[in-house]
Amino acid sequence: MSDVLDRFTPATQDWFRGAFTAPTPAQAGAWEAISAGKHALVVAPTGSGKTLSAFLWAIDSVFRERADLPEEPKKDGSRTRILYISPLKALGVDVERNLRSPLIGIGQSARRLGLTAPGITVGVRSGDTTSSDRRKLVSDPPDILITTPESLYLMLTSRAGDTLRDVHTVIIDEVHAVAATKRGAHLAVSLERLDALRRSHGAETAAQRIGLSATVRPIDEVARFLGGADPVEIVAPPASKTFELGVVVPMDDMTNPPPPPGAPPEAPGIDAEYTEV
Template identity: 70%
Template sequence: MVDRPAHQRDRPAPAKQRTRVLYVSPLKALGVDVERNLRSPLVGITQTARRLGTEPPEVTVGVRSGDTPSSDRQKLLRQPPDILITTPESLYLMLTSQARETLVNVDTVIVDEVHAVASTKRGAHLAVSLERLDDLLDKPVQRIGLSATVRPPEEVARFLGGRAPVTIIAPPAQKTFDLRVVVPVDDMAELGAPPVGADASDAPANGSIWPHVEERVVDLIEEHRSTIVFANSRRLAERLTARLNEIHEERVLAAAAPASAAEGDALVPAGVSPADDGLPVARGRPQSPARTSAHAVAPQGTKRPPAQMIGASGQTGGGGSDTAVPVLARAHHGSVSKDQRAIIEDDLKSGRLRCVVATSSLELGIDMGEVDLVVQVEAPPSVASGLQRVGRAGHQVGEISRGVLFPKHRADLVNSAVTVERMVSGQIESISVPANPSTSWRSTPSLPGRSTPSTSSTGSTWFDAAPRSAACPARRSTPRSTW
């Protein structure tokens, strides 16, 4: 990606048409990660060239996505980078605006994690955008698709190349996975029953598996250096993050209570509140300062709402009542702002943050540093998704990717077991390119001020460009009025 722009300086292009490589990422976080990983070697190349007394290559990198501010988009128009990282939607918007002039010298398009879009209408729209990009150029670009979880590769190659021939490069590679399915209770059929040998009063009153899952997840986070916990929804990710922080804070403050007692503070007897107002407190565990006020202590037998429960605001505090206790986990998903996502990712990579609870926002190909464990709460949506998520741990050559799956009920246990078995054997789901997804085409003219599907801004008709893509094989027998 870096080598080609650096060696094409002998073919100077106008300042506003210097972009040579277009990198298309289906995930905004992945694009930001690629930009960060590109800038580091570019700095090293520049320093080495200066040390050797040669002129360093001036290779610039830029990002355009839905998170890019308007001022930065205008700057990309005035000073296009050599390597532009973008998303399928932003590429379409560029092709239907003045920004298309910055792409007239592109010779390479890289579609990363191509499996994530090949079988969707989003991918069908991208396929047409790639054909429209070719209409801008003197000759078609070289398209490169990257994926570690693709099946069958011939179908994805057809999506990537359309009518053009495609070479499939699939070298043998061995990746070792250490996967476990953990059920944190003795019997999932009787969640209200106490563990074997335990007092009946210790049994959870609501018969939920979530308190057990939450406690066990905190155990795993505290046992490892860096952990990513994946959830299948944003709501669950937020509530699970809050509960993990609460449990961690309770443990830290409870462990500090004996030290305070040794310095002269009296321990609070079990069942008595510090205000001596008759409010009972939780039994069987040391009481932390954050839980021993008259307002913070729940009546005996009252259980905090589990992470899965939908409740009103304030039911889950999320820790933070004691500023001396560092936050254990933070949530990462598409609704988190761009700046906050960047801070969370950097904190996890640098080791300042022990855990991130994420959805699919951290699933695809992102290098999250030395993550040594991935926890999946509920069975992953697919085998390919499970491989991508667990692959965030041990994301280096030769490293072992370790993952723990927590099913939430008996049917989910079966799904988790089957998914793990197929992950180990590499039996990824087969994908197919959608044929003639008319809803994708009909959504195109809904953008005011853009060129319509019938006529592209390059002078060629969209009706002629679409059939070159794999997503529109029936165009020859379909009248123009249908489109």
């Protein structure tokens, strides 16, 4: 199998190879499916690079489509391309911070290679977002929007929904936390409404859906929730756990402990050990 990184643009390849030794099994499997345009459910333990596996191809796609455009794209009110949905607001904040490294790094690699390095913006909308910030997200939509299931529902029922009509990738983190809940039912409806919005503006395919989870059972059921009527590629590389065990004791010989502090000395001629009589 050829190197999956060869499917990315030169700038993205350069950044990744400079930052990491090689893709993890979860990343390689995810990029095989995602680069083929399939919906994907990535199940892998924490620290396996799941989040980057979901974002990197989508980010690379935005860089690719913006490569021949001016540094500042036209602000037409409909340029959000990537939608990240998390059931936890705190997780969304962490993701926003973690995206800075690849976005800055790929831009630097592009400039070093003499390529165009378009700026990619990130925005957050949740229940904590102020009214002024919400208005800004509508007037100047970010390329990547981080949100929650509830905020997505509210956006799709308001004027803000029009900013999502060009979304091509939807990433759902901790998908197991919502799959079998009322929130999950609402989210499933919102995803279908998002695709209907895309079709009403000329899109011929649904937005690509990528689900992420460290622990999800049963996988097949969650995959059906993620894809709706469409098939989903399950990426679940075997996870091996290694344990390092050690025993720490307060003394070298537990069979012959010293007398406790303040204990009287043993009487001469009397064995300290008990003997059977």
